[in-house]
Amino acid sequence: MKTSDVMKSSFINMSLQIFPILSALLSVPLTIKWFGSELFAVFSLSISIVVLFNYLNFGVAQSVNRLLAHESCQKSISDIISSSFLIMLLIGVTVSVATYFFSYEIVSLFIDSSNDNYQNAYKMLTAVLYASPLFLLIILLRAILEAKLLFKITAVNRAFLNSVLFLSPAICYIAGLEMFYALYIAIAIHIISFILLLNRVFHYYPHITKRFDSYVSKQLITSGGWLTLISLSSIILIYADKFIISSNIGLLELAYYVAAYDLISRTSIIYGSLSAAFFPAFSFWFKNGHIAQLKESINTLYILITLMMGVIVVGTLLLSKFILAIWINADYAANSTQLLNILSIGVFFQALAVVPLRVLTATIFEKPVALIYLILSALYLFLSVYLSHRYSVIAIAILFSVKAVFEFIVLHCYMSFKVTIDRFDFSFLYRTMLVIVFVFYLVIMIFIYRLYRQVY
Numbered sequence: 163m164k165t166s167d168v169m170k171s172s173f174i175n176m177s178l179q180i181f182p183i184l185s186a187l188l189s190v191p192l193t194i195k196w197f198g199s200e201l202f203a204v205f206s207l208s209i210s211i212v213v214l215f216n217y218l219n220f221g222v223a224q225s226v227n228r229l230l231a232h233e234s235c236q237k238s239i240s241d242i243i244s245s246s247f248l249i250m251l252l253i254g255v256t257v258s259v260a261t262y263f264f265s266y267e268i269v270s271l272f273i274d275s276s277n278d279n280y281q282n283a284y285k286m287l288t289a290v291l292y293a294s295p296l297f298l299l300i301i302l303l304r305a306i307l308e309a310k311l312l313f314k315i316t317a318v319n320r321a322f323l324n325s326v327l328f329l330s331p332a333i334c335y336i337a338g339l340e341m342f343y344a345l346y347i348a349i350a351i352h353i354i355s356f357i358l359l360l361n362r363v364f365h366y367y368p369h370i371t372k373r374f375d376s377y378v379s380k381q382l383i384t385s386g387g388w389l390t391l392i393s394l395s396s397i398i399l400i401y402a403d404k405f406i407i408s409s410n411i412g413l414l415e416l417a418y419y420v421a422a423y424d425l426i427s428r429t430s431i432i433y434g435s436l437s438a439a440f441f442p443a444f445s446f447w448f449k450n451g452h453i454a455q456l457k458e459s460i461n462t463l464y465i466l467i468t469l470m471m472g473v474i475v476v477g478t479l480l481l482s483k484f485i486l487a488i489w490i491n492a493d494y495a496a497n498s499t500q501l502l503n504i505l506s507i508g509v510f511f512q513a514l515a516v517v518p519l520r521v522l523t524a525t526i527f528e529k530p531v532a533l534i535y536l537i538l539s540a541l542y543l544f545l546s547v548y549l550s551h552r553y554s555v556i557a558i559a560i561l562f563s564v565k566a567v568f569e570f571i572v573l574h575c576y577m578s579f580k581v582t583i584d585r586f587d588f589s590f591l592y593r594t595m596l597v598i599v600f601v602f603y604l605v606i607m608i609f610i611y612r613l614y615r616q617v618y
Contacts, residue, residue, distance in 0.1 A: 178317040179431040182324030186428050189328040191490045196335045199417035206420045208286040215297040221389025223305035225382045230309035231442035232449050236369045243370050245379045250302045254295025261291035285342035293349045303359040309442050326351045388528040395535030398543050403558050410550040419555045421494050422501035426509045433467050433513040437520050444524035463517050475510045501559050508563030511570045518573035
């Protein structure tokens with residue numbers, strides 16, 4: 163794989179994600195205005211579950227992508243695709259069956275049954291869970307295509323689906339439908355998307371046969387097992403705060419938190435898309451001993467993400483209150499500004515942590531990474547529950563940002579030691595950390611300036 167081809171695929175993947183970002187930014191204030199803050203919070207929880215399927219595929223999609231990236235035997239390719247399809251379908255059906263038997267218990271975890279919006283929440287959350295086989299298979303099909311760097315197809319698909327998902331409440335409002343129909347619209351579009359992606363997979367992999375290979379399946383599940391632990395831990399690290407706030411603090415506070423988080427976290431589409439194209443390339447370069455090319459691409463990716471996220475985060479810190487007032491209203495500007503400032507710092511470091519995470523999982527170091535994430539997620543979950551009972555959502559936001567900084571430092575150091583160098587290269591770490599420290603101090607100075615303005 164050529165670095166230039168990977169970079170091209172990466173920028174194609176990233177550039178198309180501007181559409182779902184704009185859709186999300188447009189959708190949030192309109193949804194709050196038309197349906198209220200609590201229904202907006204419920205809809206956000208439903209979207210979170212859709213996104214969670216990227217982590218709840220038990221590592222199968224990542225394992226398939228990694229195996230196909232350096233596999234040339236047609237029979238092996240066919241076995242990998244056929245076996246993974248059946249495994250993913252089985253996972254989805256299991257989630258659907260569990261939803262059928264425990265739907266009320268699942269929904270009651272997030273919203274009290276006496277709440278006026280309980281029925282809407284029940285319909286939206288169960289619709290998403292019942293459709294889990296569909297969401298999981300689409301994730302798998304995209305992973306299969308991305309192994310061939312076919313990001314033109316998957317980027318268009320991802321951008322279109324996410325845009326429709328974010329704009330579905332507006333479609334409901336215009337059509338005079340209740341809020342829960344938004345998820346039904348999204349599911350219908352996903353069905354069409356599944357058919358189109360399946361057609362593309364058969365086009366680019368014409369030798370697929372309907373054959374289940376037990377050895378390949380074991381390989382996918384074994385490799386995917388550690389990736390699953392990483393995924394489950396990532397769910398806690400990224401989404402636990404929202405569900406804990408919903409359960410322990412309330413939907414209104416969740417709405418303020420989600421508004422701030424949604425604004426800055428949509429940048430994950432940028433850095434996630436930018437780094438996604440490198441995953442199969444990292445695997446290929448490491449397996450074939452192209453360490454110099456691997457190191458060069460890691461440095462390039464770090465620089466790109468630091469520059470892009472640095473500009474966005476600094477701009478957000480300077481204009482956060484103004485942005486929220488224009489974007490939603492004065493109430494959210496008053497209640498979400500501080501949250502937005504704190505979360506922005508966390509999202510910046512979360513973006514940087516994606517680089518070592520991609521490298522380590524692509525180069526078969528998922529076991530130690532899984533152990534790191536298990537310990538980190540357990541601590542984060544415990545502290546989130548504790549802080550939600552003792553303090554406000556501000557404490558949860560601070561914890562999120564501290565977690566992100568710690569996550570990045572640990573993963574970066576481990577990657578430097580195990581993958582990119584034979585011995586611990588302090589100069590490699592020093593260059594990167596110098597940039598991080600500079601940005602960190604810049605953020606501190608901005609905070610001091612803002613506090614000074616508020617006092618005087």
